[in-house]
Amino acid sequence: MASSSSAANIWVLLGLGLAGIFLMTRRLKKTIREDFGAFVQRLQLLPPPQPAPPKAPHPLTSFSFAVSDIFDIDGYVTGFGNPDWATTHEAASWTSSAVSTIVEGGATCIGKTVIDEMAYSINGENKHYGTPTNPAAHARFPGGCSSGSAVAVAAELVDFSLGVDSVGGVRVPGAFCGILGFRPSHGAVSNIGAIPVSPSLDTVGWFAKDPSILRRVGHVLLRLPYADSRLPRHIIIADDCFQLLKIPTSRVAQVVTKSTEKLFGRQVLNHANLGDYLASKVPSLKHFHSKNRNGELKVSSLRSLANAMQFLQRHEFKNCHEEWINTAKPVLDPFISSNMHAMLDRKDANIDHCESARNETRLALSALLKDDGILVIPTLADPPPKLGAKEVLSDDYQTRAFSLLAIASMSGCCQVTIPLGTHDKCPVSVSFIARHGGDRFLLDTVQTVYASLQEQADIAAKSNLSNNIISPEESAEIAKEKGNIAFKEKQWQKAIGFYTEAIKLDGKKATYYSNRAAAYLELGSFLQAEADCTTAINLEKKNVKAYLRRGTAREMLGYYKEAIEDFRYALVLEPTNKTANLAANRLKKLFQ
Numbered sequence: 001m002a003s004s005s006s007a008a009n010i011w012v013l014l015g016l017g018l019a020g021i022f023l024m025t026r027r028l029k030k031t032i033r034e035d036f037g038a039f040v041q042r043l044q045l046l047p048p049p050q051p052a053p054p055k056a057p058h059p060l061t062s063f064s065f066a067v068s069d070i071f072d073i074d075g076y077v078t079g080f081g082n083p084d085w086a087t088t089h090e091a092a093s094w095t096s097s098a099v100s101t102i103v104e105g106g107a108t109c110i111g112k113t114v115i116d117e118m119a120y121s122i123n124g125e126n127k128h129y130g131t132p133t134n135p136a137a138h139a140r141f142p143g144g145c146s147s148g149s150a151v152a153v154a155a156e157l158v159d160f161s162l163g164v165d166s167v168g169g170v171r172v173p174g175a176f177c178g179i180l181g182f183r184p185s186h187g188a189v190s191n192i193g194a195i196p197v198s199p200s201l202d203t204v205g206w207f208a209k210d211p212s213i214l215r216r217v218g219h220v221l222l223r224l225p226y227a228d229s230r231l232p233r234h235i236i237i238a239d240d241c242f243q244l245l246k247i248p249t250s251r252v253a254q255v256v257t258k259s260t261e262k263l264f265g266r267q268v269l270n271h272a273n274l275g276d277y278l279a280s281k282v283p284s285l286k287h288f289h290s291k292n293r294n295g296e297l298k299v300s301s302l303r304s305l306a307n308a309m310q311f312l313q314r315h316e317f318k319n320c321h322e323e324w325i326n327t328a329k330p331v332l333d334p335f336i337s338s339n340m341h342a343m344l345d346r347k348d349a350n351i352d353h354c355e356s357a358r359n360e361t362r363l364a365l366s367a368l369l370k371d372d373g374i375l376v377i378p379t380l381a382d383p384p385p386k387l388g389a390k391e392v393l394s395d396d397y398q399t400r401a402f403s404l405l406a407i408a409s410m411s412g413c414c415q416v417t418i419p420l421g422t423h424d425k426c427p428v429s430v431s432f433i434a435r436h437g438g439d440r441f442l443l444d445t446v447q448t449v450y451a452s453l454q455e456q457a458d459i460a461a462k463s464n465l466s467n468n469i470i471s472p473e474e475s476a477e478i479a480k481e482k483g484n485i486a487f488k489e490k491q492w493q494k495a496i497g498f499y500t501e502a503i504k505l506d507g508k509k510a511t512y513y514s515n516r517a518a519a520y521l522e523l524g525s526f527l528q529a530e531a532d533c534t535t536a537i538n539l540e541k542k543n544v545k546a547y548l549r550r551g552t553a554r555e556m557l558g559y560y561k562e563a564i565e566d567f568r569y570a571l572v573l574e575p576t577n578k579t580a581n582l583a584a585n586r587l588k589k590l591f592q
Contacts, residue, residue, distance in 0.1 A: 045109035058106025084330035096193025105220040113148025136178040140384035143173030168405040170205030175379040178427035186412035198316040234373040238274040244381040281364035284356040306402035383426035420457040476506035510540035529553040
């Protein structure tokens, strides 16, 4: 009896122990679910009392918000994402201008949120305070530098939040977490009381899930008086930017196209090659062309703009924080540490070219967009990377990201990232850009188009295409776009491979054959180029490029009479084509 009683007691104790562990685990999971690691410090800043009637209540009454730990709040130490910074700085003696404006507008601040270490990354990772969990994709990066603020909104812990965007600090986490993220025009919102990162690029941005809240916060921060809403008269889709996209364009560009046609009519829609436009309007970019490992020049205006932005950011960060880094010798994340020390050792000879590029880019986009234009680009080319993924450290990933982020950062234009549902369980987004100073117009546009964009995105997500049952035609287009990228990188054989794949999937597109012919010409494969051009012309009788390329191939093969005929026919189709005119005249003089 005694032994059976002891055994029973042991089982009771064991059961109680397991129950306790189970309850603690549930509580821990509940805490993680509720907080998502977004906050570094909880606090409360209450708004002033409501004005007496008949005055209107404060515009942000009943809203709660959080702020990135880069904003000063009276009585609290601003941590800047690094414990050594926090221990070497005293508590702030006043509250930053942006935070004060929001509190005076009627909202309640409930805490400070995690940022990337010293706001120096776009990933959202912080080894000191932990990486906030992305509510939209738990196993993936939340994006930075304002990671905690984005997570707090995405998890519905607050109605909106504030962050800082220099090179993507609001736009990236907005895209990764599937919420709205607004970067205002440079200088439109006071950044007094926020730790500087790169003063000529820094902006105070904000996040929200609801476009009406995004707009109301914007009106308070931008101090906008009442005015009637304006609708866009030109919506320009940057085709070359969408070629960088790693998901089908039907999930982004076509969603915008269908929504635009439904709301405003087809006549509002335009297409442009932004890279070519900037190449012609921003001469200072020539100083930032990069080279590949073989020393060959890689000329892309978007890449060059990204190089200029990164150089400018590093130069200004160095000016702001070099003394503290050298004095305090903080413990930094290895990746950030290596970047910072490389940055601190760099010379500043190119800074004048950076400033010229910034000014020229602003003028170029102002001329393109005017007062009523919207530029449409992907927010980012890649979906949120998996936590711990090494791809975020690669030059290719960084180049793709910054080539898109630099457009608004370097021009000072306002930009908003708009969620478009998910693809392969990852958030999808698109970005709208308006000219510098067009913040009200951009906020009004988001309010107008948001519901339609969500409707079209939902249709796309439910289609066979977005359920990974991709049609051969769409797969061919993706292969073609990859071929175009390889061609621009002067990887001719790789480009031929992609174009060949496109032809196998859809052999009725003249463009695929014509593009492959261009790559064959670069390799000196003139017979293959001639054959591809002939096929392209049979499929599309008015394909000017095919005639030009076949004429070039035939000239190199010694078929001069046939080459002249091709160049002349190209002139019939396009009388002002200088290439065809010069070639035809040259051959006529030599061989007739």
